[in-house]
Amino acid sequence: MQTAIYSNTYRLNFTQCYANGRLKYSELSNLLQLTASDHAEALGFGYQEMAANSQSWVLSRVRIEIDRLPRFLEEITVKTWVQDFLGNRSVRNFEVYRNEKKIIGVSSFWAVFNTKARKSENLATKIDPAIIRPEALSTREPLKRVEAEETYNEQHSYVPKLSDLDIVNHVNNVKYTDWCLDSLPADWVLSHPLRTIDINYLKELKLGEPVEIHQRLDDTALHFAIKRGDQTVFLMEAGI
Template identity: 70%
Template structure:
């Protein structure tokens, strides 16, 4: 019998945490991605099954709402389910629990990607409609298209390296979070907990493609944009929180 809601537990190790003991934001994204992958495998549309048709899932948009971050040596439970599916795209939700307390919710938008043609197409395998839970949300607000109304006034240059790539041979979505947060002063990341994170992914990046990581810091908001040849790749990753 297929399980509509999948859960797994993870004990946080020292490589996953910042110097303050809290789980890294990129590692949070990585754990959500791994949990989603495990569930998809059980449901019959994971990496191995999709690879038979030269297909893979790629992340397009995500919103994460954070009450608190777990810490080193704590054990968390992640629950995930599919909220919507239509042809070439899917909405997948997540909840993160510490003991019985929900501390993080996330909603994400995924597209089916042909790894040979490098374009979106309909999923080649069938999905059991009983595993779709359209009424079950995980966040107060859904993912959204980010529109920036101010100039990004600081930037750094970067060239993707081999360690940034995943099995689909492009930069994994987790890496964008690392790049953006690494461009900030360490005290901002270590001393504050971002309450919401919204990210739009527009185009894939591959090895050696030079990019510019731009940012703007306000009293309670940090905006990022990653561009290649003056065209957005990460169409403004917006990290909202109490940053002073």
């Protein structure tokens, strides 16, 4: 019997946490990604099944609402389910619990990607409609389109390295958040917890493709854009 709602429990280790003991935002994204992968494997459309058809899931949009970031050595449970599916796209939701209390809600939008043609296409594997839960929301506000700012205050250069790539041979989605937050003063990041994070992934990045990381901080939010030449490949807005 297929499980509509899937969960994994994790005990946070020191490699996953910042110097203040809180879970890194990129490691939060990684735990979500791992839980989604395990659920997809259990449902029959995980990495191995999709790779056989030259397909992969790629993340397009995500919204994260954080009431509290868990700490080093705390045990958390990540729950996930498919809220929507239509051929070549899917909305997958997550909730993170500490001691049975929800502390983080996440909604994410994924596309089916042909790894040879490098474009979106319909999923080759059939999905049981019984596992789709359209009524089960996880965030107070829906996924949104992040708008680019007219001006940014600072700019930093970066060239993707081997350690940034994943098994699909492009920059893994968790890396972009690290690049952006690494461009800020460490003390600021450690002392200003993010309440919400909205991200749009617009273009894939490959090894050695130079990018510019643009940032702007105002009274209520952080704004980031990553550009490859004239193309914007990533946008992030984080509420503080």
